[in-house]
Amino acid sequence: MGNISEPKGWNPYLAGALTGLLLILSVWAAGKYFGASTTFVRGAGFVEQTFSQERVATMEYFKKEMPKIDWQWMFVVGIFFGSVIAAGTSKSFRWQGVPAMWENRFGPNKAKRAAAAFLGGTIAMFGARLADG
Amino acid sequence: MNDLIYGLVTGAIFGFLLQKARVIRYDKQIAALRLMDMTIVKFMFTTVLVAMVGVYLLKDLELVKLSIKTTILGGNIIGGLIFGIGWALLGYCPGTSLGALGEGRYDSIWGIIGMLTGAALFAELFPLMKRTVLTWGNFGKITIPGILGINHWIVIIVMVILGVLMFRFFEKKGL
Numbered sequence: 001m002g003n004i005s006e007p008k009g010w011n012p013y014l015a016g017a018l019t020g021l022l023l024i025l026s027v028w029a030a031g032k033y034f035g036a037s038t039t040f041v042r043g044a045g046f047v048e049q050t051f052s053q054e055r056v057a058t059m060e061y062f063k064k065e066m067p068k069i070d071w072q073w074m075f076v077v078g079i080f081f082g083s084v085i086a087a088g089t090s091k092s093f094r095w096q097g098v099p100a101m102w103e104n105r106f107g108p109n110k111a112k113r114a115a116a117a118f119l120g121g122t123i124a125m126f127g128a129r130l131a132d133g
Numbered sequence: 134m135n136d137l138i139y140g141l142v143t144g145a146i147f148g149f150l151l152q153k154a155r156v157i158r159y160d161k162q163i164a165a166l167r168l169m170d171m172t173i174v175k176f177m178f179t180t181v182l183v184a185m186v187g188v189y190l191l192k193d194l195e196l197v198k199l200s201i202k203t204t205i206l207g208g209n210i211i212g213g214l215i216f217g218i219g220w221a222l223l224g225y226c227p228g229t230s231l232g233a234l235g236e237g238r239y240d241s242i243w244g245i246i247g248m249l250t251g252a253a254l255f256a257e258l259f260p261l262m263k264r265t266v267l268t269w270g271n272f273g274k275i276t277i278p279g280i281l282g283i284n285h286w287i288v289i290i291v292m293v294i295l296g297v298l299m300f301r302f303f304e305k306k307g308l
Binding site: 012020021030032033034040043059062073075076078080083085086087092097115116118131132 | 188
């Protein structure tokens with residue numbers, strides 16, 4: 001799809017297998033399984049705390065998943081930096097606000113894409129938390 | 134403190150591998166949902182198979198503990214369906230949205246703000262969900278070998294065979 005100048009990515013089976021080994025090591029060395037969505041709950045808690053500390057302290061779900069920086073929080077931050085390094089060293093970094101496949105179907109309007117991404121994110125995270133995933 | 138460093142380093146290697154395999158971008162994620170390009174399924178399922186073998190091996194050697202989530206059919210099924218709708222609109226996963234930003238796909242910022250909003254919304258509705266959806270079909274911490282009452286390695290071998298057959302199918306169809 002579309003990107004002519006960009007070098008081909010790694011074989012997905014190889015990268016997937018290496019990720020599997022990484023997970024095994026993580027469970028062994030740190031006792032941690034991979035996850036990301038709890039971090040969004042803690043993040044939302046941090047944001048809400050700046051408005052009302054007392055309210056967050058009384059909410060059942062934030063008592064369960066307290067706003068704090070933990071292993072998973074740093075794991076999610078790490079994903080960002082790992083991607084920056086990989087993209088920067090492979091000429092595949094692209095500052096782009098509308099993905100190609102989206103543009104082909106819905107046009108180049110950035111606001112439209114932003115609205116769908118926001119709404120999609122809201123729905124996806126609600127579902128992920130309901131499923132405890 | 135150690136935990137935080139482990140988290141950052143593990144995340145960075147994970148993000149590096151995700152980006153190198155080109156699986157974090159919108160076009161790849163949506164192409165998988167449209168059954169046009171199975172790259173992310175190959176990546177994910179290989180990870181699952183390798184990790185399944187390794188983690189169970191370490192568990193049998195009593196070096197690690199499993200982390201089994203509670204099976205609640207109401208939450209798992211309804212939550213899964215809702216997640217799917219949102220994922221198809223957003224085109225990024227919760228974890229990979231940060232990786233997408235890392236490779237410059239800045240529409241993911243709106244997704245990240247949306248996901249924080251979704252988490253906040255869920256926190257508001259959690260007491261209601263706990264009384265309703267999250268009481269429907271609660272089976273506790275179950276596993277497949279547990280329900281079937283068989284050795285976990287039988288399940289693992291079957292899963293590996295099914296995985297390899299699926300990969301062969303993808304390659305044959307050029308997906």
